[in-house]
Amino acid sequence: MPKKSNTPIKAYKKKDGKTYYMFKVYLGLDPMTGKPQYTTRRGFKSVKEAQSALTRIQFEIANGTFQKRTYESYRDLYDAWVESYKNTVEESTLNKTLKYFEHHILPAIGDYRIEQLNVDICQKFVNRLHEKLVKARTVKAYASKVLDYAIKRDLIQSNPFKLVEMPKKRAPKKSINRVERNFYSKEELNRLLSLMKEESNRKAYVAIHVLAFTGMRIGELTALTWEDIDFDKKEMTINKSIGRGVENNLYEKSTKTGTSRTISLDDETINLLKEWQFDLKNNLGRRFKKKKQLVMPNEENNYLQQTKTRKWLNYVINKYKPPPLTTHGLRHTHTSLLIESGANMKQVQQRLGHSDIKTTMDIYTHLTAHAEKETVNLFTNSLKS
Structure with missing residues (x-):
């Protein structure tokens, strides 16, 4: 035996x-x-x-030199890190972070012992991320934060993610796809609004118009109350947004940059909002709140789901076949038309609420096809004069 x-x-x-x-x-x-x-x-x-x-x-x-480890694996360390991290960010940011770890980071490296993670393992992880994710660099940064946390607690001496190289970006396709051309020209926007006006969904038309004519973010629109609109001064103050929490709940939070801004409104938008306020009061009756009444509430007079505008847009696009456009594309459209009308980058930055002008320059340097043709015409005319 x-x-x-x-x-x-x-x-x-x-x-x-x-x-x-x-x-x-x-x-x-x-x-x-x-x-x-x-x-x-x-x-x-x-x-x-x-x-x-x-x-x-x-x-x-x-x-007598053994020291018991507090954390056995990367997952154990993550559990401790996230307890500290969640007190430093908005709930909506925490929600996104948890999903990065749940779907991409922990399944790949969660079971590794902390001291076992080296440059080779981390590089392979990042290479796989790059093959399937547009936001691979962002996910890598979050994975790295956990090991930075370990360094601060003297659990490891160095962070292997700091030595990992991001793979080169793939060459963009020559054809213009939905992401690259996610904005409308003036003519296309007018046609979209005309089509939406013909439909029976008044709320959808007002929402899309306001987004296109203000450049505000969808979360800022769903948080907007009538107190934020000064009809006499023709101004709108944007000082809050709606985020999605860990439990999938909607809640009010600060704007993306944490600051408020006041923007001017054109006469058409002012008149449209006045008409919409009148309709909303009639529809809600006694449910219309004297204070903090949402401009774009849902049927229960609570926060509107931000996916609604996408559904409204897709309905009209599928029915009438204008070019594809996302809700955020309305913000791109507003920016393009601002630049086309002669606004400088500083003015665009302030109206859109970017924290610095570099963001404005990096994201919104593209113009509409019409503006690009006008630039060529100006150059040609200058040669002939």
Whole structure:
């Protein structure tokens, strides 16, 4: 009969079906509680690798130099990091961050021991991200934050993500696709609004018009109240937005940059908003709030789902076949038309609420096809004069 092995090394299988090895080591009695203490290590790919780690720990225990680790894996460290991180950001930002980790980071590297993560492992992870995600650089940055947290707590000496190189961007396709051309010319916008006006959905028409004529973000529109509109001065103050929380709830928060801005409104938009306010009062009756009444409420007079404008746009686009456009494309459209009308970048920055002019320059340097043709005409005319 074979002798029973005394080694603490045990084999186990992960969900991927592969066999890994682990061990549990006795550390002695806790001097405070008198209870036995243990430490567990797992994730070893071979008995030899596990035995090497076991021997090192046993040597440290014998010499009194062993320090029990608080975090066994990247996932354990993440759990501690996120408890600290969630107190530093808006709930909507936390919601996005949690999804990055849930869908992309933890499934890939969550089970690695902290000291096991090296440049090669992190580089392969980033390479795979780049193949399937547009926001690979953003996801990499969040994965790196967890290891920065480990450095601050003297758990590791360096962060391998700092040495990882981002793969080069793929060459863009020559054809203009939906993302590249996500804005309308003046003629296209007028046609879109005309088509929406013909439909029976008055709320959809007003919402799309306001987005296109103000350049405000969809979250800012759904948070807008009538107190934010000064009909006499023909101004609108944008000082809040609607975010989506961890529990998928909608809540009021500050604007994206944390600052408010006041913008001028044209006569057409002012008159349209006056008419809409009258209609809304009639429709809501006693439910119309004297204070903090939303300009664009849902049927229950609560926050409107931000996907509604996309559905309204898609309905008209699918029915009448104008060029594709997203809700955010209305903000792009407003910017393009501002530039076409002669507004400088500083004016555009202030109207759109960008934190710095570089953002305006980086994102909105494209003009409409009409503006580009006008530029060529101006150059040609200058040669003839």
